[in-house]
Amino acid sequence: MSKRSNQRLEVSKSAIDVFAVSTSDQVLSYRRTCNLCYMDSAFWSEVPMSTRHDTGAANLKRSCEILRKRMQNNNSFHEDSFQVRKLEISDKSKGFIELLQQLTVCDSVSEKQFEERFRELSSYGDDHLICVIEDNRSGKIVATGSVFTEKKFIRNCGKVGHIEDVVVDSSARGMQLGKKIVEFLIDHARSTGCYKVILDCSTDNRVFYEKCGFKQKEIQMVKYFI
Amino acid sequence: MSKRSNQRLEVSKSAIDVFAVSTSDQVLSYRRTCNLCYMDSAFWSEVPMSTRHDTGAANLKRSCEILRKRMQNNNSFHEDSFQVRKLEISDKSKGFIELLQQLTVCDSVSEKQFEERFRELSSYGDDHLICVIEDNRSGKIVATGSVFTEKKFIRNCGKVGHIEDVVVDSSARGMQLGKKIVEFLIDHARSTGCYKVILDCSTDNRVFYEKCGFKQKEIQMVKYFI
Numbered sequence: 001m002s003k004r005s006n007q008r009l010e011v012s013k014s015a016i017d018v019f020a021v022s023t024s025d026q027v028l029s030y031r032r033t034c035n036l037c038y039m040d041s042a043f044w045s046e047v048p049m050s051t052r053h054d055t056g057a058a059n060l061k062r063s064c065e066i067l068r069k070r071m072q073n074n075n076s077f078h079e080d081s082f083q084v085r086k087l088e089i090s091d092k093s094k095g096f097i098e099l100l101q102q103l104t105v106c107d108s109v110s111e112k113q114f115e116e117r118f119r120e121l122s123s124y125g126d127d128h129l130i131c132v133i134e135d136n137r138s139g140k141i142v143a144t145g146s147v148f149t150e151k152k153f154i155r156n157c158g159k160v161g162h163i164e165d166v167v168v169d170s171s172a173r174g175m176q177l178g179k180k181i182v183e184f185l186i187d188h189a190r191s192t193g194c195y196k197v198i199l200d201c202s203t204d205n206r207v208f209y210e211k212c213g214f215k216q217k218e219i220q221m222v223k224y225f226i
Numbered sequence: 227m228s229k230r231s232n233q234r235l236e237v238s239k240s241a242i243d244v245f246a247v248s249t250s251d252q253v254l255s256y257r258r259t260c261n262l263c264y265m266d267s268a269f270w271s272e273v274p275m276s277t278r279h280d281t282g283a284a285n286l287k288r289s290c291e292i293l294r295k296r297m298q299n300n301n302s303f304h305e306d307s308f309q310v311r312k313l314e315i316s317d318k319s320k321g322f323i324e325l326l327q328q329l330t331v332c333d334s335v336s337e338k339q340f341e342e343r344f345r346e347l348s349s350y351g352d353d354h355l356i357c358v359i360e361d362n363r364s365g366k367i368v369a370t371g372s373v374f375t376e377k378k379f380i381r382n383c384g385k386v387g388h389i390e391d392v393v394v395d396s397s398a399r400g401m402q403l404g405k406k407i408v409e410f411l412i413d414h415a416r417s418t419g420c421y422k423v424i425l426d427c428s429t430d431n432r433v434f435y436e437k438c439g440f441k442q443k444e445i446q447m448v449k450y451f452i
Contacts, residue, residue: 097379105380106379106380113383117383120377152390196448196449200443201447218426
């Protein structure tokens with residue numbers, strides 16, 4: 001390994017682990033790791049142009065410092081803006097149904113229909129939870145998911161959590177909001193005494209759920225009536 | 227095709243479709259088709275030994291007549307003996323829990339636990355159904371399955387039936403009791419307004435569910451807490 005390469009690694013380790021070297025590819029990798037895609041223009045405008053593709057140790061160090069500060073600010077900003085909470089009846093007007101339309105067939109739902117179903121599901125208490133993430137900047141619902149509890153006789157009259165209808169708004173992907181939603185649903189299932197939590201997904205989404213701690217087990221079969 | 231072969235086919239068509247020719251292999255096939263495995267000794271004792279492996283048309287015809295009569299009697303007997311009905315609280319003493327133990331981990335359940343869970347599930351009315359088949363000869367529960375209804379916002383505030391915990395007693399397999407159970411659960415889901423019914427199964431059971439009208443769609447992911 002050349003001296004120059006060694007310098008790069010040294011700087012990256014001491015300054016910020018994920019910022020390996022500042023080639024375009026690795027900048028992209030950094031962005032992904034920190035989930036900063038959604039604000040990358042503003043972010044990069046603060047890094048002097050001359051240092052973005054510079055592998056010199058001094059410039060790299062300077063870039064890393066800027067990045068680290070920005071990341072710290074951004075993380076707290078992220079935490080404030082994207083809290084997971086339970087679905088509220090006012091969320092219909094914040095684009096909740098439009099978000100579900102990105103998942104599957106979901107015609108418009110009238111106020112009355114929404115209220116009826118909302119109250120019906122609320123009556124199940126802990127046995128049916130729908131959670132959402134509202135983007136506090138825009139007031140829009142940008143992620144949702146649900147979990148309902150099945151009560152069995154097997155496993156000592158055990159309970160199983162079924163996760164359904166997880167979706168993140170197309171404009172808000174890459175910020176790990178899906179993971180946040182799924183972790184919230186898993187925590188709910190665990191805390192209400194389920195012995196396992198299950199879900200069905202396409203093979204495309206398997207890797208995402210593996211990152212959330214799931215393992216593939218069986219296959220899903222379906223029979224449509226309409 | 228020889229004259230003899232033609233005779234065989236003619237007899238099989240006019241007498242009883244499934245009884246193609248009376249070689250050992252096809253007798254087995256016949257038994258499977260009619261689900262008579264569980265009573266084959268008594269059944270075959272009425273067919274003269276000389277005709278069982280005889281390909282002559284006259285003997286075949288005689289065998290077929292005996293088989294047909296017996297099958298008619300047996301079918302009505304089968305219908306009377308293996309009716310699908312809802313789970314009742316007295317079914318615990320008829321081996322319901324022991325049957326579930328053939329499906330998965332299911333420790334013994336106390337009377338109190340059983341009653342509590344039974345009443346809890348009953349309170350959901352049509353939203354949670356457990357059905358069973360009792361063998362009226364032995365008074366034992368030999369098959370069961372359940373379906374519960376999930377209420378969604380998608381699909382015009384649609385409903386989905388989830389089929390779970392289908393099992394047939396090892397001594398009662400080959401009589402299409404599993405199919406009877408699944409059809410009962412499908413009918414319940416359809417009649418209560420579900421737009422689809424889904425279930426998870428091993429790849430080994432896919433063909434069985436395809437015969438019940440299902441198609442494979444997605445994959446099941448699971449996360450165990452214990």
